[in-house]
Structures are given as C-alpha cells and as structure tokens.
Amino acid sequence: MANAAVGKDYSVKLQPVEMLKVLSPEGKIINEDMVPDLTDDQLREIMRRMVFTRAWDKRAVSLQRQGRLGFYAPVSGQEASMIASEFATQKEDFICPGYRDMPQLVWHGYPMYQAFLYSRGHQHGGEIPEGVNVLLPQIIIGAQIVQAAGVAMGFKLKKQKNVVVAYTGDGGSSQGDFYEGLNFAGAFNLPVVFIVQNNQYAISTPRSKQTAAETIAQKAIAAGIRGIQVDGMDALAVYKATHDAVERARNGEGPTLIETVTYRFGPHSMSGDDPSKYRTKDEQGEWENIDPLIRMRKYLESKGLWSEEVENQVMEEAKATVNEQIKKAEQTPKMTIEGLIDSMFEVTPPDLEEQKALYAAAKGDK
Amino acid sequence: MAQMTMIQAITDALRTELRRDPTVLVFGEDVGHVGGVFRATEGLQKEFGEERVFDTPLAESGIGGLAVGLGVQGFRPVAEIQFIGFIFEVMDSIVAQAARMRYRSGGRYNSPIVFRTPYGAGVKSPELHSDPLEGLLAQTPGIKVVVPSNPYDAKGLLISAIRDNDPVFFVEHLKLYRSIKGEVPEGEYTIPLGKANVVKEGKDVTIITYGAMVHTSLEAAKLIEQERGVSVEVIDLRTIKPLDMETVIASVQKTNRAIVVQEAQRSAGVAAEVIAQINEKAILHLEAPVLRCAPPDTVIAFPQIEDEWVPNAARIVHTLKQVLDF
Numbered sequence: 122m123a124n125a126a127v128g129k130d131y132s133v134k135l136q137p138v139e140m141l142k143v144l145s146p147e148g149k150i151i152n153e154d155m156v157p158d159l160t161d162d163q164l165r166e167i168m169r170r171m172v173f174t175r176a177w178d179k180r181a182v183s184l185q186r187q188g189r190l191g192f193y194a195p196v197s198g199q200e201a202s203m204i205a206s207e208f209a210t211q212k213e214d215f216i217c218p219g220y221r222d223m224p225q226l227v228w229h230g231y232p233m234y235q236a237f238l239y240s241r242g243h244q245h246g247g248e249i250p251e252g253v254n255v256l257l258p259q260i261i262i263g264a265q266i267v268q269a270a271g272v273a274m275g276f277k278l279k280k281q282k283n284v285v286v287a288y289t290g291d292g293g294s295s296q297g298d299f300y301e302g303l304n305f306a307g308a309f310n311l312p313v314v315f316i317v318q319n320n321q322y323a324i325s326t327p328r329s330k331q332t333a334a335e336t337i338a339q340k341a342i343a344a345g346i347r348g349i350q351v352d353g354m355d356a357l358a359v360y361k362a363t364h365d366a367v368e369r370a371r372n373g374e375g376p377t378l379i380e381t382v383t384y385r386f387g388p389h390s391m392s393g394d395d396p397s398k399y400r401t402k403d404e405q406g407e408w409e410n411i412d413p414l415i416r417m418r419k420y421l422e423s424k425g426l427w428s429e430e431v432e433n434q435v436m437e438e439a440k441a442t443v444n445e446q447i448k449k450a451e452q453t454p455k456m457t458i459e460g461l462i463d464s465m466f467e468v469t470p471p472d473l474e475e476q477k478a479l480y481a482a483a484k485g486d487k
Numbered sequence: 488m489a490q491m492t493m494i495q496a497i498t499d500a501l502r503t504e505l506r507r508d509p510t511v512l513v514f515g516e517d518v519g520h521v522g523g524v525f526r527a528t529e530g531l532q533k534e535f536g537e538e539r540v541f542d543t544p545l546a547e548s549g550i551g552g553l554a555v556g557l558g559v560q561g562f563r564p565v566a567e568i569q570f571i572g573f574i575f576e577v578m579d580s581i582v583a584q585a586a587r588m589r590y591r592s593g594g595r596y597n598s599p600i601v602f603r604t605p606y607g608a609g610v611k612s613p614e615l616h617s618d619p620l621e622g623l624l625a626q627t628p629g630i631k632v633v634v635p636s637n638p639y640d641a642k643g644l645l646i647s648a649i650r651d652n653d654p655v656f657f658v659e660h661l662k663l664y665r666s667i668k669g670e671v672p673e674g675e676y677t678i679p680l681g682k683a684n685v686v687k688e689g690k691d692v693t694i695i696t697y698g699a700m701v702h703t704s705l706e707a708a709k710l711i712e713q714e715r716g717v718s719v720e721v722i723d724l725r726t727i728k729p730l731d732m733e734t735v736i737a738s739v740q741k742t743n744r745a746i747v748v749q750e751a752q753r754s755a756g757v758a759a760e761v762i763a764q765i766n767e768k769a770i771l772h773l774e775a776p777v778l779r780c781a782p783p784d785t786v787i788a789f790p791q792i793e794d795e796w797v798p799n800a801a802r803i804v805h806t807l808k809q810v811l812d813f
Contacts, residue, residue, distance in 0.1 A: 191611060191613070191790055192612070192613040220613075241790070241791060242611060242613075242789045242790025242791040242793070243789060243791045244789050244791075260572065260613060260614055260615045260616075261572070261573065261575065261576065261615060262545055262573075263576075292516075292544075292545035293545065295544035295545045295546045295549070296545060296546050296547075296548075296576070297546060297548045297549070297576075298576075323516070323517075323545045324516065324517045324521075324524065325517045325520055325521040325542070326516065326517060326520075326542045326544070326545065330542055330544070331544050331545065332544060392612075393524070394524075398520075398521045399520055399521055455791065455792070456788075456789060456791055456792050457792070458783065458788070458792060458795055458796060461783075461785050461788055461789070461792065461796070462783050462784075462785055464785075465784070465785050465786070472754070472784070473783065473784060473785075476753060476783040476784060477783070479783075480783060482805070483780075483801070483802040483805040483806070484802075
C-alpha cells in the first residue's frame with residue numbers, strides 16, 4: 122500500500138476562525154471598526170432589557186421552586202446573546218426559538234403572562250397574539266432550524282422584506298435538522314439568521330464532546346453560507362454580528378450562521394439538573410467574571426449613560442412586572458378536557474364528539 | 488432480597504448484562520458522565536469505562552443509526568432516547584431500519600438493540616416528554632414493545648430484552664421510576680417477553696392493562712369489590728407486542744366480562760388490538776361487549792389537566808359497571 126503521507130496534501134483546509142469582540146470584560150472598546158451604530162437611548166435600552174431579564178430570571182427560578190411555575194430553563198449568563206440579538210430585529214421579523222429562548226419572545230412582543238402559562242402547562246400559553254411574529258419554544262432540539270427555512274421562504278415568496286432569526290444551542294448544532302436547515306437556507310438563498318448560543322453544555326455534555334469541529338461557526342462553510350463566531354458575553358459584538366447578518370438577509374444576500382460563545386450560569390433546567398456534577402466551581406467563576414452585564418454596565422457608566430440608581434429602578438420594575446404577570450397567569454380560567462378535544466381540528470369530527478360525551482358520562486358517575 | 492425503585496432495578500439490569508456480556512454497550516444523551524437525566528445509568532461509566540457506557544452528541548437520529556450499525560457488527564446496544572417525544576427524530580432508525588434488518592437481509596444481519604425511553608403522565612413534564620406512543624411502536628412489524636409496571640418486572644424484562652436478538656422498544660413510566668419500591672433479586676433472572684402476569688385473581692370481570700395503569704386498575708378493582716361484592720381479575724400485559732393472548736383468553740373464558748385500560752389515546756391502540764383478538768378467540772364466552780377505558784384522541788393533555796385526561800379509578804369503575812350491568 123502507498124504511504125498516505127507522501128505527495129501533495131489535497132485535503133480541504135479552513136482558515137483559523139477569529140472571534141468578533143467589541144467590548145473587553147472591563148467595558149472598554151477594543152475594536153473601534155466594529156462598534157455598532159447605536160444611539161445612546163438604544164444602548165440604554167439594551168442594558169435595561171438585560172438587567173430586567175436577569176431580575177425576571179431570578180424571580181422565575183424562585184417561582185418554580187414555589188411550584189408556581191412548571192418547566193423553567195434559566196437564562197442568566199446568556200443575556201447579551203439573547204437580548205442584543207433580538208434587539209437587532211424589527212417587529213415584523215420572525216423568531217423561531219429553542220426551549221430556553223423565552224426572553225427573545227417576550228422582547229419581541231409575546232406577553233410574559235403567557236410565557237408563565239406555557240410553563241405552567243396551560244394551553245393559552247401557546248396562543249401567540251396576532252401581530253407577534255414568533256413560534257412557540259421548540260422542545261424537539263433543532264426542529265425550529267428547518268422550520269425557519271420555511272418561514273423565510275414564505276417571506277421571500279410574499280416579497281416581504283423580513284428576516285427569520287432561529288435560535289438553538291451547541292447541542293442543537295449536532296442534530297441532523299441543523300445541517301438540513303442551514304443547507305436549505307443556502308440552497309434557496311433565504312432571509313434567515315441562525316444563532317447558535319454555545320453555552321458550553323448540552324445538559325451535562327461539554328461542547329468538546331459535541332463535535333470535533335473547532336468552532337460551530339465553521340459549520341456554515343459546509344452549507345455554503347456565511348458564518349461568524351462572536352463573544353456571546355459582549356452585547357455590542359452580538360448586536361453588531363446579528364444586525365449585519367439580518368440586514369444582509371433582508372437585502373437578499375443570503376443566510377448567516379452566528380455562534381455566540383456564552384455560558385449559562387444556572388442549571389440546564391429546574392427539573393433536577395445539578396451542574397456541579399459536570400463542571401467545576403473555578404470554571405463557573407471564570408465565566409461569572411466576564412458576566413455580560415458587568416462589561417455593558419462599565420461601558421455605559423463610562424459614557425455617563427447608566428447608574429446604580431437607574432439599575433435599581435429597572436430591577437424594581439422587573440419584579441413588579443413579574444408579580445403582576447404571574448398573578449394574571451394564575452387567574453386565567455382552568456382548561457377543560459372538552460376544550461382540549463375541540464382544539465384538535467378546525468371542526469371536531471363525530472368520533473371526537475362521541476368521546477367528549479363518553480368523558481362527560483364517566484365524570485358524572487361518582 | 489433488596490428493596491429497589493424501578494430506576495434502581497433498571498440500573499441493576501444494565502449492570503448485570505454489562506458484566507455478563509462484553510458486547511453490551513450503553514449510550515445516549517447524558518447517560519455516561521452524569522448517569523442519565525433520571526440516573527438510570529448512574530455509576531455504569533465508572534465501572535465499565537467510556538468505551539462501553541458513553542455520552543453521544545445531541546442527535547437522536549445519530550444514536551439510532553449508531554445502534555443499527557453496532558448491531559450489524561455483533562454488539563448489543565442499549566440506546567437511551569432521553570424522552571419518548573424525541574423518538575420522532577429517530578423513527579427512521581427504529582421503524583424503517585432496525586425493525587426491518589433481519590427481514591431485508593434474509594437473516595444475515597439482525598438488530599439486537601434495546602431502545603429505552605421514559606414516558607408517562609402524572610409528573611407534569613413539558614410537552615413531548617410524556618406522550619403515550621407505545622401503540623405507534625406496537626404497530627411496527629419487526630419490533631417488540633415492553634412496558635414494565637414494577638421494579639421486579641423491569642429488571643427481568645430488561646435483561647430479556649437485552650438478550651433478545653431482535654429490536655425491543657422498552658418504555659419506562661416516569662411516575663413509576665421512584666414512586667414504588669419492590670423486592671428485586673440480586674444477579675441474573677429473566678422474565679420472558681410476550682408473557683402477561685395475572686396480578687390479581689378474580690372471577691366476575693377481567694381488567695387487561697399495562698404500565699402505570701396496572702396500579703390504577705388495582706385501585707379501581709378494590710373500590711368496585713367493596714361497592715358491589717364482585718371479584719375482579721387484573722392482568723398486566725407487560726409486553727404489548729407480542730401480546731400474550733393465551734393468558735387473556737383464559738381469563739375471559741373464566742370471567743366472561745372484560746375491559747381494557749390504557750393510558751394511551753383511545754383509538755387504534757393496544758386496547759383495540761386486545762379487543763379484536765378477544766372477539767376472534769372467545770366471542771361465545773362473552774356476556775357483554777369488551778369496553779375500553781382510555782383518554783380521548785387528543786395530544787396528551789397539557790400538564791395542567793393531565794390528571795383529568797388519564798384514566799383514574801373512578802372512570803375505570805364506571806367502565807366496569809357498564810360491563811357488569813350489560
């Protein structure tokens with residue numbers, strides 16, 4: 122047999138991937154060319170939403186512990202990745218979320234009390250109001266990625282200048298649906314931006330075991346679409362990457378894959394996950410040191426756009442909103458089996474009508 | 488004998504087979520390092536190493552394909568699908584590949600795979616975690632479907648499933664994982680696949696059921712026995728494909744009346760099949776039509792009304808009365 126090492130190396134090579142960063146962990150601009158075009162009000166608004174979301178997350182965790190919420194996936198640590206990316210969209214643009222992406226939905230117009238109802242296992246949680254362009258949180262990892270291609274094709278066919286932003290995680294990037302979605306988006310040149318929030322763990326499985334690829338961003342190359350890796354703890358970098366990708370997509374210049382390198386400070390979900398079983402305190406501490414809120418706060422304070430007083434006000438506002446919205450969720454009338462049966466089809470067929478009667482008869486017989 | 492929960496019995500079965508047979512491999516999402524989201528594989532990676540008990544990337548289709556390929560290579564994969572709703576991502580590997588391997592290759596290859604997955608109402612899990620999809624699998628030619636109702640059965644059935652040379656879909660009820668304890672012998676023992684268990688003997692009416700509904704049916708039997716002075720027989724199918732109709736028919740010939748209780752939606756499922764076979768094999772022994780007690784044909788109810796959707800003892804009693812009073 123011939124020696125494989127002899128002769129020219131024809132294997133495909135990838136250029137090293139360089140991560141986009143704008144703010145240092147100390148809140149200093151380190152990449153002047155890539156500072157996004159944001160007004161002071163917009164900068165303040167991104168920070169307000171991140172602080173609000175952190176307070177909301179904290180409250181949601183405690184509501185879950187009290188049994189007032191059902192399934193809940195904490196978001197702390199991922200605020201820059203979530204909020205700054207959604208901030209780069211317009212209301213008419215469409216969000217296809219993963220299961221952790223409630224903040225983007227709410228900031229895109231989905232009422233918070235419905236997010237709580239969804240968590241509490243109430244059907245009304247899923248009734249997205251007219252004019253709010255989002256899908257429900259996707260439970261099947263990666264399913265939203267292929268659907269995003271369809272929603273994007275819909276915009277293209279209807280000649281609407283709108284964009285779809287689909288979110289998944291580092292784990293999600295291993296699913297077949299992920300590759301299929303990227304490939305379709307590229308093949309049909311669709312207005313869609315895929316955001317992989319690489320928070321380092323799919324439940325307990327570290328990124329290093331998820332793929333042999335050095336970055337997730339480079340997976341774009343195989344699909345023939347644009348890919349970029351950004352510092353997911355840096356709201357300005359996330360905004361810049363998403364804004365540019367969204368505007369390119371809007372102008373018919375095709376899809377982009379964005380990998381935001383981030384970390385979830387909390388457990389995978391509140392259903393028994395214990396991160397200490399798979400990651401060290403030191404590692405957590407390192408990520409907490411580069412908290413997205415810290416650097417944005419420092420940056421805005423240096424520009425005179427933020428203060429402790431404002432931050433406290435936002436946290437109070439968040440707490441009051443969460444309290445009011447959870448009460449609204451708790452006061453929503455209970456579902457019925459009859460209503461559930463009627464929600465299956467546009468017109469309930471005779472066999473289901475019969476089952477409704479059967480159910481009522483059994484219920485009446487005490 | 489040790490007292491074990493169902494989850495401990497499952498771990499024990501896996502450990503027993505990993506020790507006995509070097510071709511047994513255990514893998515899936517989060518099953519290695521942390522031992523699974525329900526700790527069903529806890530300690531196994533430590534004992535048997537990363538080559539035999541391992542985490543996979545997050546891709547159910549990948550897990551299924553890996554299992555089929557390893558089966559071709561002579562291994563016995565025990566693949567965990569983290570929650571039952573995720574099987575749709577791996578349906579091709581289960582239904583179109585594993586279940587047909589022996590048939591397509593004229594016996595040259597087979598798929599000695601166990602697909603383990605949790606399911607079941609009663610713990611208010613999010614959507615696509617608890618759906619009763621066992622009927623869907625039972626309709627697939629070439630695959631066996633096992634639903635244990637207690638720790639002792641879970642261990643014996645899982646060992647049989649691992650040793651079986653054909654694919655087995657092994658469905659574990661979430662509510663039973665830790666809610667009941669039972670005596671489980673140490674070491675090897677098997678419960679044959681395709682063999683039902685008469686969990687309570689009676690003479691006036693038979694309840695045919697499986698999984699968590701065995702416990703609800705026993706509760707209902709007690710209620711109606713107190714109220715009516717009748718005697719109820721309860722059969723735990725244990726394996727829903729293939730069905731042990733011999734045990735069912737023998738019971739119906741004795742009691743002449745029967746109902747089938749299932750957690751899965753009413754139509755086209757296990758209950759329908761059991762009733763069809765009773766009609767085929769014992770129609771002249773029946774004093775009343777065989778009725779079903781099952782949830783309506785909706786997607787499994789949202790957690791908020793899950794408990795009302797799943798049959799409870801009162802609804803089973805209602806169905807029993809219809810059969811007794813016919």
